[in-house]
Amino acid sequence: MKNEQLKPDYIFETSWEVCNKVGGIYTVLSSRAKTLMSVYQDKLVFIGPDLKQPTANVDFCEDEGLLPTWKKAAADLGLKCRIGRWNVPGKPVAVLVDFAPFFEIKDEIYAEAWDLFRVDSLHAYGDYDEASMFSYAAGRFVEAVVSLCLTPADKVVYQAHEWMSGLGMLFLKKHMPRVATIFTTHATSIGRSICGNDKQLYAYFEGYNGDQMAQELHMVAKHSIEKQSAWHADCFTTVSRFTDRECKQLLDKPVDVVLPNGFENDFVPQGAQFTKVRKQARRCILDVASALTGSALPDDTLIVSTSGRNDYRCKGFDVFLESMAELRAQLNDIPGKQQVLALIEVPCWLEGPRADLQEALLKGKLGQAAPLPNPIITHDLHNLDEDRIVATIRHLGIENRPEDKVKVILVPCYLEGNDGIFNMPYYHLLAANDLALYPSYYEPWGYTPLESCAFHTPCVTTDLSGFGQWVDEVLGHEGTLNDGVHVIHRDDSNYFEVAHQMCETVKQLLGTPVRKRTATRNKAAALADKAQWKHFIKYYYEAYHFALSRVELSTNEN
Known part of the structure; x- marks a missing residue:
């Protein structure tokens, strides 16, 4: 006893x-x-x-x-x-x-x-x-x-x-x-x-x-x-x-x-319901991006995202933007029609939904009109000119021009289904992703990459996150995109290397056939299953x- x-x-x-x-x-x-x-x-x-x-x-x-x-x-x-x-x-x-x-x-x-x-x-x-x-x-x-x-x-x-x-x-x-x-x-x-x-x-x-x-x-x-x-x-x-x-x-x-x-995976839609949620969420995201940028984004646009608490350096939002700027420069120089849409879903000092974007969505002429002013953000902020993420987007020269093959949009609100633009909960929008990127500098655990995997979305994280370390332990090796979670080594001095590796991971996914992408999504979900309560x-x-x-x-x- x-x-x-x-x-x-x-x-x-x-x-x-x-x-x-x-x-x-x-x-x-x-x-x-x-x-x-x-x-x-x-x-x-x-x-x-x-x-x-x-x-x-x-x-x-x-x-x-x-x-x-x-x-x-x-x-x-x-x-x-x-x-x-x-x-x-x-x-x-x-x-x-x-x-x-x-x-x-x-x-x-x-x-x-x-x-x-x-x-x-x-x-x-x-x-x-x-x-x-x-x-x-x-x-x-x-x-x-x-x-x-x-x-x-x-x-x-x-x-x-x-x-x-x-x-x-x-x-x-x-x-x-x-x-x-x-x-x-x-x-x-x-x-x-x-x-x-x-x-x-x-x-x-x-x-x-x-x-x-x-x-x-x-x-x-x-x-x-x-x-x-x-x-x-x-x-x-x-x-x-x-x-x-x-x-x-x-x-x-x-x-x-x-x-x-x-x-708990009870809240993850299964089978046909998941397919329905993913399809609806992708349509919503592409419609918003098209109305904002004036560019008609095709259905096969690769949607990537990052999200989390507004902790600029610890969450790696700086590295995420650096990698998207590098990806934009590379894809703009390569012939082809493949488009990438990158979302930063981070609560900021929110004023409310943009009235001009709401009007454009209501009219339904998506991608057929001129871009809206400041086509990098979906909502109004109280401190637009002081926001650190907005400042970095501008510093990197990201303008979401029609000819840009990588467009970056800040979604600065809590996504609870009533934000006035998407009007969908965060988890539904997460299901729409093809890849999620979380290049954390300081992350004791890391719920966002775990949730990403649960919603069949492969992701990138770092070995400075508890979740990233756990993935490596479970796999017995450093996680790669083919495993469903790419775990990148990060330290105090390899900022640009991490950004470059993320850029290369997105390019790898762009070149991956649909069948193999599905296998990768399933592997991500299988990893998440091992982390159930x-x-x-x-x-x-x-x-x-x-x-x-x-x-x-x-x-x-x-």
């Missing part, structure tokens, strides 16, 4: 992105919920921030009759919350905590955090206060439930995601040591900051000291709470071996368990066991 894996009776997971679609952590939690729900049902509980605004928490469905004793227990400790369901596959229990009242006592909370854990909040700025008060409220909620509603025999796991959930986890561990805590960093605050400040992360990696860099980059508060959370949690985890190395260097602590990110959930069970074992050992010692 000693070797039997310990299992929790209740799992609480807290993140700023519960019922709050901000970035990749939302996808991690929401896509995994169904797999865990099949085992734990309503003993799996997600805790997120109650953001109040009408446009926030739109996928939260309150149920006032759900877990009333829990709500009362929280109220007895002075905490307001709403309890309901998260409208994602599995529809797990979700609790939104009202953290606003704690702002009045934040200085006392920070002082106690320093005294107890040496968390330095003195130089906090930006979103630190908001995240920390939410985290504190989430921890208090679980403290109330465990102390007043659960039995002493119940085994409880509390998993906190990112520094934004760390403070509450620390206080919960102090006041309720019987709760097994897991702290998960999806990317260290210092690693991301080094890259975001255009410093070379990899060339000098072994020389970086996390505490020193936190001072230099004005990241002391976030780094402090992240580091102390990593050290105090019963189980410290991250999403890839790549980030484990980063944690060891910058947080002075290796992780206990690596939790790779998976996905049903294969990766075992790592979470390992983390639960690790954390519960630490609590059990500590209890026995006392």
Whole structure:
């Protein structure tokens, strides 16, 4: 029995992105919920921030009759919350905590955090206060439930995601040591900051000291709470071996368990439905591009794209544009009619859909009129002349002239089916692609290439992404286009080489017969199938066991 894996009776997971679609952590939690729900049902509980605004928490469905004793227990400790369901596959229990009242006592909370854990909040700025008060409220909620509603025999796991959930986890561990805590960093605050400040992360990696860099980059508060959370949690985890190395260097602590990110394929259309979605999405994309550029793009236009959070350097948008500029120069000098359409689907400071483009689409005279002004972007921006992606497109001389065989278009909005131009969700547009390009410089995991593969779209990524490293491990060699995922080596000094390799990969696909393209698409989908949550959930069970074992050992010692 000693070797039997310990299992929790209740799992609480807290993140700023519960019922709050901000970035990749939302996808991690929401896509995994169904797999865990099949085992734990309503003993799996997600805790997120109650953001109040009408446009926030739109996928939260309150149920006032759900877990009333829990709500009362929280109220007895002075905490307001709403309890309901998260409208994602599995529809797990979700609790939104009202953290606003704690702002009045934040200085006392920070002082106690320093005294107890040496968390330095003195130089906090930006979103630190908001995240920390939410985290504190989430921890208090679980403290109330465990102390007043659960039995002493119940085994409880509390998993906190990112520094934004760390403070509450620390206080919960102090006041309720019987709760097994897991702290998960999806990317260290210092690693991301080094890259975001255009410093070379990899060339000098072994020389970086996390505490020193936190001072230099004005990241002391976030780094402090992240580091102390990593050290105090019963189980410290991250999403890839790549980030484990980063944690060891910058947080002075290796992780206990690596939790790779998976996905559920339920939302991927199958068979004839997929073919229908792909055909409709391609028609939509080509119509928009034709109306914008004044060029009638043929049905066999090769559609490529990149997407993700607006993190210009880390996501490799600079390299993507460089490669498209090189491809345009090469194809323009070669006889032939093959066209390439490159989309950059990245949320920017959006003003709204372009009225002139809407009018052109409404009239339906696509590719028969003159190009619209500024035919490189589908929506209006508040800061068009300051946007970094727009500036790079202009700097590279990309103008989408009728004679250009490569046209590049920025789609600067969240694609949720109501953007005013495409009016299709992101995943439908993803299905339209022939190739997706993600030349990441800093990517602890990489959901976008995994999602691309799931939608039968081969892709390019780099060996600086956790997903790229995982692909190489699964294949037993460096992934190529013929494998469905081309994994390009990237470091601090081969920027133009990466751009050139991507250009050559697109050219390779242009010269690939349709039958072989189909085989490549199927290989991409087969790789994605290996990354479903049903294969990766075992790592979470390992983390639960690790954390519960630490609590059990500590209890026995006392």
